[in-house]
Amino acid sequence: xxxxxxxxxxxxxxxxxxxxxxxxxxxxxxxxxxxxxxxxxxxxxxxxxxxxxxxxxxxxxxxxxxxxxxxxxxxxxxxxxxxxxxxxxxxxxxxxxxxxxxxxxxxxxxxxxxxxxxxxxxxxxxxxxxxxxxxxxxxxxxxxxxxxxxxxxxx
Amino acid sequence: xxxxxxxxxxxxxxxxxxxxxxxxxxxxxxxxxxxxxxxxxxxxxxxxxxxxxxxxxxxxxxxxxxxxxxxxxxxxxxxxxxxxxxxxxxxxxxxxxxxxxxxxxxxxxxxxxxxxxxxxxxxxxxxxxxxxxxxxxxxxxxxxxxxxxxxxxxxxxxxxxxxxxxxxxxxxxxxxxxxxxxxxxxxxxxxxxxxxxxxxxxxxxxxxxxxxxxxxxxxxxxxxxxxxxxxxxxxxxxxxxxxxxxxxxxxxxxxxxxxxxxxxxxxxxxxxxxxxxxxxxxxxxxxxxxxxxxxxxxxxxxxxxxxxxxxxxxxxxxxxxxxxxxxxxxxxxxxxxxxxxxxxxxxxxxxxxxxxxxxxxxxxxxxxxxxxxxxxxxxxxxxxxxxxxxxxxxxxxxxxxxxxxxxxxxxxxxxxxxxxxxxxxxxxxxxxxxxxxxxxxxxxxxxxxxxxxxxxxxxxxxxxxxxxxxxxxxxxxxxxxxxxxxxxxxxxxxxxxxxxxxxxxxxxxxxxxxxxxxxxxxxxxxxxxxxxxxxxxxxxxxxxxxxxxxxxxxxxxxxxxxxxxxxxxxxxxxxxxxxxxxxxxxxxxxxxxxxxxxxxxxxxxxxxxxxxxxxxxxxxxxxxxxxxxxxxxxxxxxxxxxxxxxxxxxxxxxxxxxxxxxxxxxxxxxxxxxxxxxxxxxxxxxxxxxxxxxxxxxxxxxxxxxxxxxxxxxxxxxxxxxxxxxxxxxxxxxx
Ligand code: FES
Ligand code: FES
Numbered sequence: 001x002x003x004x005x006x007x008x009x010x011x012x013x014x015x016x017x018x019x020x021x022x023x024x025x026x027x028x029x030x031x032x033x034x035x036x037x038x039x040x041x042x043x044x045x046x047x048x049x050x051x052x053x054x055x056x057x058x059x060x061x062x063x064x065x066x067x068x069x070x071x072x073x074x075x076x077x078x079x080x081x082x083x084x085x086x087x088x089x090x091x092x093x094x095x096x097x098x099x100x101x102x103x104x105x106x107x108x109x110x111x112x113x114x115x116x117x118x119x120x121x122x123x124x125x126x127x128x129x130x131x132x133x134x135x136x137x138x139x140x141x142x143x144x145x146x147x148x149x150x151x152x153x154x155x
Numbered sequence: 156x157x158x159x160x161x162x163x164x165x166x167x168x169x170x171x172x173x174x175x176x177x178x179x180x181x182x183x184x185x186x187x188x189x190x191x192x193x194x195x196x197x198x199x200x201x202x203x204x205x206x207x208x209x210x211x212x213x214x215x216x217x218x219x220x221x222x223x224x225x226x227x228x229x230x231x232x233x234x235x236x237x238x239x240x241x242x243x244x245x246x247x248x249x250x251x252x253x254x255x256x257x258x259x260x261x262x263x264x265x266x267x268x269x270x271x272x273x274x275x276x277x278x279x280x281x282x283x284x285x286x287x288x289x290x291x292x293x294x295x296x297x298x299x300x301x302x303x304x305x306x307x308x309x310x311x312x313x314x315x316x317x318x319x320x321x322x323x324x325x326x327x328x329x330x331x332x333x334x335x336x337x338x339x340x341x342x343x344x345x346x347x348x349x350x351x352x353x354x355x356x357x358x359x360x361x362x363x364x365x366x367x368x369x370x371x372x373x374x375x376x377x378x379x380x381x382x383x384x385x386x387x388x389x390x391x392x393x394x395x396x397x398x399x400x401x402x403x404x405x406x407x408x409x410x411x412x413x414x415x416x417x418x419x420x421x422x423x424x425x426x427x428x429x430x431x432x433x434x435x436x437x438x439x440x441x442x443x444x445x446x447x448x449x450x451x452x453x454x455x456x457x458x459x460x461x462x463x464x465x466x467x468x469x470x471x472x473x474x475x476x477x478x479x480x481x482x483x484x485x486x487x488x489x490x491x492x493x494x495x496x497x498x499x500x501x502x503x504x505x506x507x508x509x510x511x512x513x514x515x516x517x518x519x520x521x522x523x524x525x526x527x528x529x530x531x532x533x534x535x536x537x538x539x540x541x542x543x544x545x546x547x548x549x550x551x552x553x554x555x556x557x558x559x560x561x562x563x564x565x566x567x568x569x570x571x572x573x574x575x576x577x578x579x580x581x582x583x584x585x586x587x588x589x590x591x592x593x594x595x596x597x598x599x600x601x602x603x604x605x606x607x608x609x610x611x612x613x614x615x616x617x618x619x620x621x622x623x624x625x626x627x628x629x630x631x632x633x634x635x636x637x638x639x640x641x642x643x644x645x646x647x648x649x650x651x652x653x654x655x656x657x658x659x660x661x662x663x664x665x666x667x668x669x670x671x672x673x674x675x676x677x678x679x680x681x682x683x684x685x686x687x688x689x690x691x692x693x694x695x696x697x698x699x700x701x702x703x704x705x706x707x708x709x710x711x712x713x714x715x716x717x718x719x720x721x722x723x724x725x726x727x728x729x730x731x732x733x734x735x736x737x738x739x740x741x742x743x744x745x746x747x748x749x750x751x752x753x754x755x756x757x758x759x760x761x762x763x764x765x766x767x768x769x770x771x772x773x774x775x776x777x778x779x780x781x782x783x784x785x786x787x788x789x790x791x792x793x794x795x796x797x798x799x800x801x802x803x804x805x806x807x808x809x810x811x812x813x814x815x816x817x818x819x820x821x822x823x824x825x826x827x828x829x830x831x832x833x834x835x836x837x838x839x840x841x842x843x844x845x846x847x848x849x850x851x852x853x854x855x856x857x858x859x860x861x862x863x864x865x866x867x868x869x870x871x872x873x874x875x876x877x878x879x880x881x882x883x884x885x886x887x888x889x890x
Binding site: 001032039040088130 | 223224225226351352353354356357358360361362363364365366367369370372378403404430431432433435436504505506507508553554555556557558585587588791792795796798799802803806824825826830831832833834836838839
């Protein structure tokens with residue numbers, strides 16, 4: 001066991017964990033941030049996507065020892081408490097979710113896309129979102145909600 | 156004051172049925188002991204188990220069924236809210252736990268709308284009626300002069316208005332009418348039903364709040380994995396338990412002998428740890444010596460397929476249906492066609508792997524279970540662990556997908572066994588993806604050896620299907636969800652029809668997979684019909700409409716089902732043909748395909764447009780659906796279900812199969828069991844035909860026609876007929 005000082009959603013959090021523990025399980029089991037989901041454990045589904053200094057990463061593939069001083073953003077920290085980003089609001093407005101299990105990962109990938117490309121075309125959405133599986137196949141609404149948010153949420 | 160818990164007890168004592176009409180809840184407890192104490196707040200008004208109204212006017216509605224992504228946590232309370240006359244935006248939805256007061260609590264068979272549309276509207280109307288009566292008696296006017304609107308009762312003649320919260324004390328003293336005695340709203344006055352309403356959990360989903368099975372956190376929670384034999388039916392001889400127990404973060408490791416029930420508690424090794432990661436890591440270090448069952452031929456997919464294909468032209472083990480004289484009709488002159496269709500086994504692959512959380516304390520085993528069928532889970536737990544139903548409490552938590560997987564409660568009984576052993580300590584069992592894929596209850600493999608004849612006018616005159624599928628062990632019983640319906644098309648639409656069935660025994664447990672039976676049968680039937688249309692040189696739409704014939708109601712054998720309405724089926728087919736522009740000329744390499752299917756009371760026709768490159772690369776350009784399930788409850792949820800089930804049909808037909816080698820499943824994770832990805836998901840148009848029939852469910856019926864529409868489109872693009880799935884393995888090259 002070692003002690004880690006992590007920058008999570010703007011706060012320093014101190015955790016005890018084996019150095020090979022994926023960030024996913026530190027978030028879920030040590031910090032009770034259960035919004036980040038486990039789907040495959042091998043980097044194939046995108047359910048566990050978080051931001052590391054703004055870039056989307058698969059937290060199941062990132063050992064806690066490799067996080068260092070990077071700023072980690074999880075779904076819980078995407079917007080200040082009690083508020084929603086335009087993207088989250090688009091997800092609510094367009095009722096994207098079915099079971100909802102993949103949606104934290106979808107949102108984190110989409111948020112990273114919009115941060116770099118505020119007005120993505122379909123090809124950019126394909127490239128950014130192709131690694132996020134949705135077993136319920138909400139893909140048509142995921143695409144629509146990204147466009148919706150990019151347009152400023154106007155219906 | 157009577158709490159809801161007590162109400163339920165009373166209701167049960169009165170025979171276990173619904174409370175309505177059985178008891179009259181009362182409000183207003185004993186007077187405060189001393190006048191100086193602040194008055195106790197008025198208790199909630201609860202005319203029955205589904206509605207609670209607080210003195211503040213806050214309305215809580217109970218969502219009775221498990222939510223697995225099919226939208227019932229939203230759509231069922233909408234039915235109550237509509238008749239209760241409360242603004243949807245003002246209500247709070249609460250998930251029920253397993254409780255006999257709610258009757259059937261199952262997420263399965265697309266049944267929630269079918270079973271509860273009328274019932275839940277009536278329950279809303281019961282509560283509204285009591286409140287209207289309460290206002291009328293307060294104002295000393297006839298109830299008929301009062302009406303409810305926006306959470307209040309109005310007396311238009313005098314302009315008086317009483318919010319529901321002000322009527323509770325009076326209402327609680329009034330009799331509760333029987334659901335059959337209340338008046339329902341005229342659908343033209345609906346304010347909630349038929350609208351687009353977002354899922355009630357959306358705000359939590361988009362902010363990552365705890366909701367799902369694996370999100371459950373209790374103080375002192377331990378995390379566990381449970382390793383089972385990779386060959387179905389195996390048992391534990393021994394394991395390196397001491398080594399595993401010495402690993403960091405591991406609390407305990409032990410063997411469970413399990414039971415003989417292949418759908419229950421299997422033999423295995425449990426590892427209990429302080430964190431999920433510690434449990435997963437310990438599992439990698441676990442070495443189990445298994446007692447392997449003898450699986451011989453039944454353990455390898457290639458061998459099973461060879462056996463199934465050898466049955467082509469052979470008599471079936473069981474003659475399921477035999478109309479007219481098929482042999483004679485096939486022997487007559489005219490055009491004859493033969494083809495064999497083969498759909499593989501399939502896993503459910505819910506994105507949230509199987510998991511469950513439990514605590515055994517003071518003789519009570521309490522679960523937080525993402526299950527589709529909690530009552531069956533309770534029964535399994537009682538039987539396996541020797542507990543009375545009253546000692547098994549099941550809280551329903553949102554499940555990250557079901558698709559039929561969670562109708563079976565193996566994860567529930569696993570964690571129950573562990574919790575019993577760890578008495579006093581809560582424990583969560585979570586399956587790694589590999590375990591989830593390799594210990595599923597698979598969709599049974601399906602082979603259809605088809606023969607048919609056309610008469611001189613190019614009409615279908617005879618149809619014969621020797622259907623071969625898998626069963627568990629020796630009996631001639633198909634695996635769960637693997638059978639063909641007795642009334643499956645084209646039965647009843649062709650004079651000479653025969654359906655035979657042979658079951659190949661395997662040792663693999665099988666389970667219902669979204670639109671069971673239909674999901675493979677529709678593909679074979681609608682593909683072969685397409686072959687026949689081309690053989691007859693008749694347009695595939697015209698051929699299908701001709702087969703359905705005049706609009707009429709056909710009786711069905713299953714007494715639980717309504718008659719088959721050929722007019723509704725034709726209506727869907729004609730609408731989808733119109734919407735997709737059927738008959739358009741497309742260049743080679745592009746094609747349109749059609750298919751239709753009826754199941755779960757739903758009539759759905761699908762059209763697909765594909766593009767296939769000369770090298771055989773497939774692009775699905777667009778899908779259309781015309782859906783007749785009667786009036787739509789929640790337009791947003793309904794459209795989501797239709798699109799999702801169509802893409803599920805596309806994903807499975809294109810990409811997925813489960814294969815066996817030496818008795819074990821070969822697929823390991825999403826690399827070799829791929830799911831459809833966003834770039835490959837086409838746009839989908841959904842058109843609802845909203846007739847006045849009682850509405851039915853949408854979790855499944857749009858799935859079965861999608862694969863055949865797709866394959867028929869591929870044929871029209873390339874001339875290649877796909878008779879084996881998944882498409883990924885088919886050669887679609889053309890020149
Ligand atoms: S859980 Fe990390 S990519 Fe699937
Ligand atoms: S909404 Fe169910 S997995 Fe995406």
